[in-house]
Amino acid sequence: MISTLYPGFGLLLVDDEPAWLRSMALTLESRLGVTNLRLCQDSREVMAILADGGIGLVLLDLTMPYLSGEELLKQIAERHPETVVVVVSGLNQVETAVSCMKLGAYEYFVKTDEEERIVGGVLRAIRMLELQRENREMSTRLVSGGLAHPEAFSPIITADRAMFAIFAYVEAVAKSPQPLLITGESGVGKELLARAAHLLSGCRGELVSVNVAGLDDTVFADTLFGHLRGAFTGADSSRRGMVEEAAGGTLFLDEIGDLSIPSQVKLLRLLQEGEYFPLGSDQPKRLKARIIVATHRDLAAAEAAGTFRRDLYYRLRTHRVHVPPLRDRKCDIPLLLEHFLGEAARSLGKSRPTAPRELAQLLATYHFPGNVRELKAMIFDAVSLHRGRMLSMESFIAAIGTTPAGGATAAGTDRNPFACFDKLPTFADAAELLVGEALTRANGNQTLAARLLGISQPALSKRLKMIRK
Numbered sequence: 001m002i003s004t005l006y007p008g009f010g011l012l013l014v015d016d017e018p019a020w021l022r023s024m025a026l027t028l029e030s031r032l033g034v035t036n037l038r039l040c041q042d043s044r045e046v047m048a049i050l051a052d053g054g055i056g057l058v059l060l061d062l063t064m065p066y067l068s069g070e071e072l073l074k075q076i077a078e079r080h081p082e083t084v085v086v087v088v089s090g091l092n093q094v095e096t097a098v099s100c101m102k103l104g105a106y107e108y109f110v111k112t113d114e115e116e117r118i119v120g121g122v123l124r125a126i127r128m129l130e131l132q133r134e135n136r137e138m139s140t141r142l143v144s145g146g147l148a149h150p151e152a153f154s155p156i157i158t159a160d161r162a163m164f165a166i167f168a169y170v171e172a173v174a175k176s177p178q179p180l181l182i183t184g185e186s187g188v189g190k191e192l193l194a195r196a197a198h199l200l201s202g203c204r205g206e207l208v209s210v211n212v213a214g215l216d217d218t219v220f221a222d223t224l225f226g227h228l229r230g231a232f233t234g235a236d237s238s239r240r241g242m243v244e245e246a247a248g249g250t251l252f253l254d255e256i257g258d259l260s261i262p263s264q265v266k267l268l269r270l271l272q273e274g275e276y277f278p279l280g281s282d283q284p285k286r287l288k289a290r291i292i293v294a295t296h297r298d299l300a301a302a303e304a305a306g307t308f309r310r311d312l313y314y315r316l317r318t319h320r321v322h323v324p325p326l327r328d329r330k331c332d333i334p335l336l337l338e339h340f341l342g343e344a345a346r347s348l349g350k351s352r353p354t355a356p357r358e359l360a361q362l363l364a365t366y367h368f369p370g371n372v373r374e375l376k377a378m379i380f381d382a383v384s385l386h387r388g389r390m391l392s393m394e395s396f397i398a399a400i401g402t403t404p405a406g407g408a409t410a411a412g413t414d415r416n417p418f419a420c421f422d423k424l425p426t427f428a429d430a431a432e433l434l435v436g437e438a439l440t441r442a443n444g445n446q447t448l449a450a451r452l453l454g455i456s457q458p459a460l461s462k463r464l465k466m467i468r469k
């Protein structure tokens, strides 16, 4: 069920020199983690291999016995136009390169080019093909009327279009054996999405979650792969690792961006080889779980900074989604408010309070660094404190009031916004600025602005009149 082949389509390397084929295969495997490879030394076999299906990308030599690369390029363009061809030739001639590009080659490299350039070109071609495949799957879903299994996403409350697009994507790639990478700030709902992907995968086993942040390399290996009795001092009994617990299901590795480099190597090996060794054992076990990983970190930046291995990054990002922060989907706030009010009332055994009309508006003024988790905690806190029918806004104002809307807390200004002023504004100027800011955050709603300022609505109205005079 679980394929360890990467990418999801085959790469066919065609060259009459076996040494070049071997060396290219090793380079692609070690640099990009490519394992879905077929090598072909005889140009006459190429079209038959393509006819069998499964090949997405061909790396083609030009000068070969029987059929030349240019002849093959013509035939591939005619019979398999969806197959991408990258020419890697010994010929360093501009005319040949131009003629190959005219025949439909995606890129042209000379064998003496730097390895980095050729590897980069192959990676571009792989990404383009992966995107084409994803787009095809997505459009099929859109044409066939959206989600086939909306119920898998029912725990995720949203009215946001970007979120629905993510659902369609997750459904499209749910049965793929390749890993799924979910990124997004803390508390946006990445784990909920992982659960939906697991449900849709059709795998009958469990979803096993492991937070890998802060695990040192030995603990990481022990947690994932388990150990045999006596594997190390204190290992009085053997232990099944999480990879085994997740067999037939999904292994969800959270906070993957915090994984140490040695543990990244172990994870890459697991993905590439589909095998692992429990500590103290020389008998390999097979990976039988789908892998989903999540992080709040920017993995591309971590890869560029050298703290995340490139080969693992490319392996993990085959299918990826980015969940937007709550501040970018404010239309979800009223829905989530209603949802969590009900949930909080039920779990606290209270009757469901009614939210004041301005509450959703007030919440929309806040930037929610902790996203949905923070909103949920605020609502649970307010419901646990509240008495009577109408929910009080005070606990929300207290929570929101401690953090500026932009989220910026420049040094020295988090408690005292005037600390950075050389010359203090006058009292009247400061009051005018404050009132203006409150009205902006409250979208012009005076009742809400007055609450944000901790004054009554008539007092705010009076102050506005004074300002406007």
Ligand SMILES: Nc1ncnc2c1ncn2[C@@H]1O[C@H](COP(=O)(O)OP(=O)(O)OP(=O)(O)O)[C@@H](O)[C@H]1O
Binding pocket: 155, 156, 157, 158, 184, 185, 186, 187, 188, 189, 190, 191, 192, 193, 254, 295, 296, 372, 373, 376
């Ligand atoms: N759209 C949503 N609808 C309902 N509940 C949600 C939604 N998004 C998040 N939650 C709730 O918010 C909390 C945080 O969600 P979750 O753990 O999935 O976030 P996360 O992105 O994985 O966070 P972290 O990066 O910190 O692990 C959970 O209680 C979850 O049920």
